[in-house]
Amino acid sequence: MTYNTKEIMEMDHNYGAHNYHPLEVVISSAEGIWVTDPEGKKYIDMLSAYSAVNHGHRHPKIIKALKDQADVLTLTSRAFFNDKWPVFAKTLADFTGKEMVLPMNTGAEAVETAIKTMRKWGYTVKGVEKNKAEIIVFDENFHGRTTTIVSFSNDPVARDHYGPFTPGFKSVPYSDLKAVENAINENTVGILVEPIQGEAGVVIPEEGFLKGLSELCKKHNVLLAADEIQTGFGRTGKKFCYEYDEIEPDIIIMGKALGGGVFPVSAVAANKDVLGVFEPGSHGSTFGGNPLGCAVAIAAIEVLTEEELVKKSYEVGKYFVEQLVAMKSDKIDIIRGKGLLIGVVLKKEAGKARKYTTELKNRGILCKETHDWIIRFAPPLTITKSEVDYSMNIIREVLV
Template structure:
């Protein structure tokens, strides 16, 4: 079967909840993916940062194979020998006391909201069912009904109401708006340190630091969603580290398992996660031994192979090269680490399609932005190769 055969099958039998580029990938290694017709592409999306460690990293693959031969799933009705070790690894890496393991990033965000609300009632003393969570305009935290309910993108909300109450929206990067929105019933401020889906939007310098202080003064939990921005993507282990703060709640996912398995987690202090008691929350697959073993190795290779440092060094180099481009098609180029947005004056989709024909895979976001985020194992010469093709494509109208 060739590309069009697969495209036709998916179009006929699959729900149309995505509009993917018409490339059908059958194998991948490192930063390169190969389609069913034998063509090679440089992956500049990294599965929305899920494969920071590169496709099919051999050490993570070995762990998957070894653990799959032992035991894959026990449910949380019983204990397994990998979950405690992952919890300790995350504690040692981040300093947070406790870990609540889940599967998808959306599940982790939902879990964090539940934890924040219960903390608000049991610890802060907010009247029952009055807890408020503050979020930012242009946020993207997932796709559940609760989460799309506080999205400001009408497309994400259309046809899915009614929505859950208890959320306030403020402009992204506006510390004074945060201060004004807080009431005695505010339990948490949920924020992406850099907004990925919105187009790699970076808040003003000092915003997170000021937000952390405002939250501390008002006994409000600062919850950072680092599902896309974390684990090396921005040149720091977590993006909040650029502001030298520590959130009260850290939400991680995607690269936590290097693309081999859906693993996510909520990390917080004992005071915060300690409000969860048996029966309050659960997941059949959350904390399963296969996922935990994979995540432990994914974290280890990220640190041992200095991928975070590589993201910082090569990200600055690549951003500088891209910002040297002079094209009437380009409005702005911004980024942090190996996470870059090329904002265009027109639609980004035609440029992504043109780049695909040049051997580069990336994706448009919010119509006008090309998002660039290769695996952190990319080499300088591969970025130079990509730059020449990006320069060629953006030099002409699409």
């Protein structure tokens, strides 16, 4: 039984909880940067499932890894060893330059893992008094949707009616090193930071912010956790966005593109003096480290290197931004971006972003507004300059 666009949207509305407000397009198949609706209309995907589809849709090597693994072993739990998880752990440890990896499934679970790691390290290594640990986070952060994570969000839509909230977090303005230093005390165990605030609207901190954070962490014996769930795996033109500041965070939080656009895989990587705090039973996940996800993630990491997607993201992203600037649109206030994570902030008088994302959709470009005034362009990293040229003709029709 197949359904048309109208029927699918009605079914979604009638049976699905209304916790999303999707653009009015149904995707029923996809390949590379292209997606197709049930009626056969094609669109360029400029959202990449919020940066989870960095490799392009259904990358052949990643799909092959998924299918091959599905034919032999899919799930064991960690009650037993399986022959894929340790290989994935080694691959990701080598890729990140860290000694240890802890696998989960979704991004929010990886963030929760980082929070637990920092707290446990605080109590067992730093010697913080029981239940006093504090973690510094940043205003306008987005780290996921669990009750603990929304406890330190300041977005009312994400947070309202979910209290009582988890204590132990202090939020300070993004990019403000002085505020961070003032917030640090003897109970501070960690700082949790997005190298670019993606959901806040591709907000790039002032130059040297991460370097400053790293120095503060060393000075005060505090762990630095970089949430690279959206910015990692080439999205910003580096393997990880923190590399722009030439720092080594203590904890790297990964998700989204780690699953190659086909399977939820997330992880935390750190050295043994940090991730070594866990003992059997103190943390876990039934599906974390499952062979299917591990096989996919290994392939995803290999494709990133083999196809030089990081370099491509840097070069094509730069080109993309240059073309946007050259449009000289009087509807645009600011264009900001690194690699292929690009935010276009509209002037208030231009009207809300939804009007433009709908118009772009009608003309064959799928992207999504963040908040009311910002359009995010984040195509798969496999997009070519000539495909950017093609897209730019459409973007120009809508934004100029």
